[in-house]
Amino acid sequence: MGSGYWEKVLRVDLSTATVTEEVVPVDVWKKYLGGGGYGAKVLYDEVDEQTGALEEGNKLIFAPGPLQAAKQTGAAKFTVAAKSPITGIYGESAAGAGWGMALKSSGFDALIIQGAAAQPSYLVINDNSIEIRDAKKYWGLDAFDSSDQILADAGIDKASICTIGQAGENKVAIACIVVDKHSFAGRCGLGAVMGSKNLKAVLVKGSKKVPVHDQDKLTEINRDIGKTVHENTKDWLRIHGTPFVEIGCDSDGDTPTRNWQQAHWPEGAEKLGCPNYTDELKAKPHSCNSCVIGCHRDIEITEPAEYAMKGPGPEYESLGMLGNNCLMDDVKALSFMNDLCNRYGVDCISMGSFLGFTMDCLEKGYMSPDDIGGRNLQWGDKDNMIALIHDLCNVKPGFGELFVNGIVPAATKLGDKALELAPHVKGLDLPAHDPRAFFSLALNYATGSVGPHHERGNPQVATAGFLLPEAGVDSVVDRFEMENSEFVAAKYQDYGTLTQSVCHCKFMLFGGYSMSVMLESLNAITGWGWSMEDMLQAAERIFTLQRLVNVKYGVDRKDDTLPKVIFEPSVEGSRAGKCPHDFEAALDRYYDLRGWDENGIPKSEKITELGIS
Template sequence: MPGGYLGKILVVDLTQGQWEVEPLREEHASRFLGGGGLACRYLYDLISPSTDPLGPDNILFFTTGPLVGTRAPSCGRYTACFLSPLTGIWGESNAGGFFGPEMRFAGYDGILIRGRSPEPVYLWINDGKVEVRPASHLWGLDTYRVQEAIKEEIGEPRARIACIGLAGEKLVKMAAIINDNARAAARGGPGAVMGSKNLKAIAVKGSGTIPLYNEAAFNEVAREARDWVREDFTAQLFHSGGTAFWMDLGHEFGDVPIKYFTKGYFEGTGKLSGATMAETILVKTSACYGCPIACGRVIEVKEGQYKLPVTEGPEYETLCSLGTLLMVDNLAAVSYANYLCNSLGLDTISVGVTIAFAYYLFDRGVVSEREVGFALKWGDPEGALRLIELISRKEGFGAILAEGVRSVGERFGLPEEAAHVKGLEVPMHEPRAFFGSALAYATSPRGACHMQGDPYAVDSGSAIPEIGIIPGDRFSVEEKAWMVARIQDWRALYNSMIMCQFCSPGPERIAKLLREATGWDIGIEELVKIGRDIFDLKRAFNVKMGVKRQDDHLPSLLLRPLPDGGAQGAVPDMEKLLADYYAVRDWTEEGTLKPERLRELGLA
């Protein structure tokens, strides 16, 4: 086994209540590294179009990558991969914190869960010892309390825990997995998959280390990379303002979605910015394992209706999805909604978009107070807070929303007004503000997604010249397809090492890190190739699940000119973007991989 890997996958069959250790398939690791890439290669063989995402045959695969738990900067992540109950296609969601590194210190590159336990259980993995423990007494606890309860029960306060809340137990399709207090692997419904397996939590504790090909050389590059990142201007913005630093800047570009994607300007954005948070409710910053950036915000709301204890504050995405999207400019209220979603185990993006759609439908008289149970008024957070609770319990109007925005659109005969791609709710970067975002949303492997390619960052100034990525005209469709494909490949690589995307030590240092970790002969060219292979692999998985060109589709809602703001009047030409993109990717006109490419990837 090359350096950087423990060489072991823990396979747990919850139907049988048994587990075994399988050797990591080195041929998959050498080609697709780890994280989403490695998991997709496994799941390509294990999942079929007839697999029920909420049935025992679905797989929930927690993976890490060769850099996780090392001294490389910002490599403290894990990825949960699965067939998504929300979209029916590739599901991948990664989270920071400390759970990923701890899984490796306990001896495993990944934990593959299959089957369904007859009763609620949790896993306790302690330095290679594995127990499947009863969890009926923990069922119903929120994510904060269950983490505390398990630590107390196992007598290990330093254990790292990934768990679900009520939403996961109730199989809400937007349910998240929460770890390390309030870090979330949220997108696509991994919490529902975990709930469908009657698995309340996984606790891990380990004392091992990561074997490295050349430890001294690796640690020297890692030190250099950390120093570089500390000086990086964007990293400093993330440190000083959190992800919410983008609120002011993004608003200038028209990138902040407002009033359910129908406006481009909102006076209230200033009240939700990173600077405002720092001046009002910020207690301190927080960092994931080995991260010199520390973009996390620890907040406290000391008084008032939305009083909160010291807790993780909302990220930019949440400040929009539960703030600007509803025209809510009350930072305390959005923080409270964020806290509620974390404790119930919900994806704040998907939930916020779906609730905003409900406000939109209410505003247009499509749904009434009688159906919802109360009024939904733009700018009023109370309706959203009540809906979050109802969604998590699948009660009343919440049961309708719990299926996600696509389902709501179909139910009310307005599918083109539902803000999603392939069933995944659109994240908080306006596709009309950066045409590259529109193309990335249309083609991302997990549906509308800003983490499997972030062209908005490129065209707002983040260059990676070593791999040809340079900012262009954000409203031009020329050359856009090449840039989008390249940044998607680059993020596919990131999501497989796994390195946080806010950390940019540069391609040469990343190649050196992987070289000294594994002993493989990796340069920048190989990095790009690995990224492209991973991206194509995920496309092949989705094609196997039935995805076609017509699914690479943005709803009409997102292709109408905005009336105001920094993207006023701009609409991308999706047909041209997609045609160029398929050509760049060398896919067929139907958006499928050619037979020779499938053979090259070892899939045919």
């Protein structure tokens, strides 16, 4: 019998071209699980506050979790972590496809990349065979073409690959990591960290069976929960994917319309959402390994020729940021922009944020077309949007040079009024959900470990009945309730932290995958015999450790805030007159609930209670 862990981590130093295997005992995994928990542990122990995100001293951690031993629906996830170039604090993003399971099956629980190669390189992990290979011929290719060529040249059947495109090579602060041309570790600029290390790709193949405690029990759980999740999602999430929520989000005032200045845009949402999206793009489900949902979209556009493409279609976040945020309602043009971002390897959320912010600044007179290469970008201006995506990813003069380091450096150059308009927390752009529509999002965005993130805590789903009764959220939440928002935000943050550490897809919650099923799965894999209290404490421990990483990097109460616009209520729509009120009092209650002091620093007794060392 096993425990779901190899108790081995692979460390690759690109500066010295050395590879070492390190023993990490099970006691560490019991505390931090894997994924974002282990990533935070490495950053806390090894990367100090003086180290820049794009310097050799930063570490890039690829970490699956125990559930990658399960071959269970939702268990294709893995986490990438590093100090973020866009925020300068803890950075983390998750992806799916097949890479996480492949690394786990190669005999390692995590991969740590440090240093920087002298020339473009890629890494090959083929079970116990580890090689650093020359990538000069692939440098300059987009993420999709380089994936194809590296896989063809490597000569390794059924391998999985993480790559960067030109945005990562050019160290654009919002560059992402592309996985199997299908999934994306999108947020926090981790593709730029990979590019700073001259690392074009990491190719993995694993053929080992991860030893687990009780395979028969695990097989039974996998069978039962697979059926349940499929039945509960097959008529909506499988058919339409995340674009299913576009029209509902617009109705709730939850979309970031017109750079967060407008409450709703029903005529645009109808064109971007379903069923129009599914019909116009011939969208089909695309599953990550072992998943019964298939929420990703495969699409094909043949006409008009200028938008022709075939591949992954935009998710809701891309629709919200490139569409609603920019008042751009052409779903085919948006899909082409999404494809450009995917191939360049850049975060669609931040790209849409930059474009909408630029449109707003131009309209308000906070910048001129000369600031962005002479382009007079207007709302819904798809041609100039496409041109500016090219400019940023290639760091061209104007828009590219202005936004290469993120929205805060760009806005700072433009002046105080532009800086006040920039929709970010801690330097990371807000995703496509509005805290004025769901008040518990306010504290979630303000205090999140990576900045504002819709998947590291999505408390808005509690208003739709997707509850966490095991954690105390056992009844539907009023979306405009501020009184108990600290509790709801904290519990969904812990749940998000847990899923990113055991490495599981949170969308399974929509299909009936409860925390009880997660605990049952974890115990079948590990044999630890944990109670629900043990698992919840592990989640709190990891979230607190991530906060301690950020405290180390200078974060405190002054940073736990929101853009000015979030405190400005709309005069129309379903959230008219609403915005998160008494925010500072709610933040006080949140800190008290967390066991942090009035400045947002975890208290020593809380650190001791959680066993963080």
